[in-house]
Amino acid sequence: MPADQRERLRRVGRRQGLQAAIPLREVAMAVALYARVSTVRQADNDLSIPDQLRQMREWCERQGYVIGHEYVEPGASATDDRRPVLQDMMQEALRSPSPFEAIVVHSLSRFFRDSVSMGLYERKLAKFGVKLISITQMTGDDPAGEMARKIFSVFDEYQSKENGKHTSRAMKENARQGFNNGSQPPYGYCTVEAEATTSRGRHKKRLAVYEPEATVVRQIYALYLHGYQGRPMGMKEIAGHLTKRGLLMRGKPWRMQMVYGVLSKELYVGVRYFNVTQAKTRRRNPPEQWVKQEVDAIIDRATFDDVRALRSARAPSKVAPRMVSSDTLLTGLLKCGHCGAAMTLATGKGGRYRYYKCTNRQNKQNDICDSKNIPMERLDDAVLRFFAEQWLVPERVGGLLTEWRQQLSLRKSGQQDRYAQVQRTLADIEARQARLLDAIESGALPVADLSIRSRLDRLKAEREAQLVELAGIKRVQAVPEKDITPQQIGVFCQVLRDRLQMDKVFAKQYLKVLLRDIRITAAGEAVMSGSYEGLAQTVLKTKRGTESVPSFVRVWRPHGESNPGRRRERAVF
Structure with missing residues (x-):
């Protein structure tokens, strides 16, 4: 025990008329002090912690208690136990024997603002003979004192929830007015001071584009859409590409999840949402509780x-990852004409031979499918030769595009009535939603009623289904019917003929855009299915000297057998 504390104990002993022979443990009780504030800003700028410690030290001196240790917790909420200093203190207090007999706090709210947690932690301390003492809320050890502590704890919890409710309301309004709520700005942005100020005189802040990071954001979008040097890139490859070039994510290496966040957030097109998730549970709030910012x-x-x-x-649910990442020309496109399963690369003789094999035969048993293995180079050359010599002819491509325009005109003419019907249905659903929400806001219907919530969810699902159908019809209507010029067709055919045989990575990406699948028949034919829409968009996007491939083509109809926009071609190998 430090010398100054021993001297203090002797003074206390003399003042109380105790004999020198009495052990120090009987003279005074050893205690620990615990002080806390809720935020780091309070700890840096407020006088609460020094004041708490001063009052507790003076109180302990008046009581003759020895202070064994002082625990200070800056910037931690008392509504849970995720507090490192609290846990360190509890670990010390629950030793046997305990180094102190009581934990002294300014008020019980400094220890916990949750009545259940307060009771559990008090019970843990009591098992090791450690008391919890508040210098401003003194209670006895009898049943009346225990009841009083519980009442104090319930009131502290209520006050905490009320404060949280008002804070949340204020932050939502701050967001509605376009101000930032103090969190770290998202990547690509920084905060700048606005003219408006808070009640304490601090300037509010808005988000502004931070150009050094915004340049990297634009690069991520470009790499995902167009690849790098003609090669497609996924999110993991983009993360590695940026990290290798020293373009770090605020000092840290990029990870795939970070790239996904950049590519998926509407923030980067000027729309930010506040109050999307609950701060503690991380559960998503209903969309009607979100606050939209521009x-x-x-x-x-x-x-x-x-x-x-x-x-x-x-998405893996729609296309096999190997179709995107594999360097094999036809992986992800080939289908077995016997059983319909995918065909993938297989090797023989230690890798000396490479061929395409039905996955049913490869993963299960050979008697499930009687298809044959096809040498990889033989099939690759046959498909590329067919495209170069028979398909990439301006007259042939022009004829296909003429058929596409005719079918598109017929499809558009048949959708006018359906478009109007979907709009009427959508308006009716939105009106029902509005009436239901008005009834909830006015108090006519209880928001906690499960049946009301079920009705809202059902209306939301119906609305989304109508929006999806409406978007499909609009997409068809938006497709231009203007003629594609012979010059554009000629450039398309020439570019592909020049590069298909020389660059298999380039060839694979064009085949992925133009084709949906290639089925291998028993007669030695490769039946290729494609889309008129894919062809038209690819012709429009292809330019002379291009190094990249059109990375995505909107498909205006599902690829079923009845799709009139689906085209079949045959190549013999």
Whole structure:
């Protein structure tokens, strides 16, 4: 025990008329002090912690208690136990024997603002003979004192929830007015002071584009859409690409999840949402509780929509990852004509031979499918030769595009009535939603009623289904019917003929855009299915000297057998 504390004990002993022979443990009780504030800003700028410590030290001196240790917790909420200093103190207090007999706090709210947690931690301390003492809320050890402590704890919890409710309301209004709520700005942005000030005289802040980071954001979008040097890139590859070049994410290496966040947030087109998730549980709030903010955009809406569509098209549930990442020409496109399973690369003789094999035969048993293995180079050459010599002919491509325009005109003419019907249905659903929400806001219907919540969810699902159908019809209507010039067709055919045989990575990406699948028949034919829409968009995007591949083409109809926009071609190998 420090010498100054021993001297203090002797003074206390003399003042109380105790004999020198009495052990120090009987003279005074050893205690620990615990002081806390809720935020780091309070700890840096407030006088609460020094004041708490001063009052507790003076109180302990008046009582003759020895202070064994002082625990200070800056910037931690008392509504849970995720507090490192609290846990260190509890670990010390629950030793046997305990180094102190009591924990002294200014008020019980400094220890916990949750009545259940307060009771549990008091019970833990009591098992080791450690008391919890508040210098401003003194209670006895009898049942009346125990009841008083519980009442104090319940009131502290209520006050905490009320404060949280008002703080949340104020932060939502701050967000509605376009101000930042003090958190770290998202990547690509910084905060700048606004003219408006808080009640304490501090300037409020807004988000502004931070150009050094915004340049990296634009680069991420460009790499995902167009690849690098003609090669496609996924999120993991983009993360590695940026990290290798020293373009770190605020000093840290990029990870795939970070790249996904940049590519998926509407923030970068100028739309930010506040109150999306609950701060403690991280559960998503209902969309009607979100607060929409407008910020400066880094990416234009068309680019963002193209990236979102490409992410959807590359989703593992829709396309095998090997179709995107594999360097094998036809992986992800080949289908077995016997059983319909995918065909993938297989090797023989220690890798000397490479061929395409039905996955049913490869993963299960050979008697499930009687298809044959096909040498990889033989099939690759046959497909590329067919495209170069028979398909990439301006007259042939022009004829296909003429058929596409005719079918598109027929499809548009048949959708006018359906478009009007979907709009009427959508308006009716939105009106029902509005009436239901008005009834809830007015108090006519209880918001906690499960049946009311079920009705809201059902209306939301119906509305989303109508919006999806409406978007599909609009997409068809938006497709231009203007003629593609012979010059554009000629450039398309020439570019592909020049590069298909020389660059298999380039060839694979064009085949992925133009084709949906290639089925191998028993007669030795490769039946290729494609889309008129894919062909038309690819012709329009292809330019002389291009190094990249059109990375995504919107498909205006599902790829079923009945799709009139689906085209079949045959190549013999």
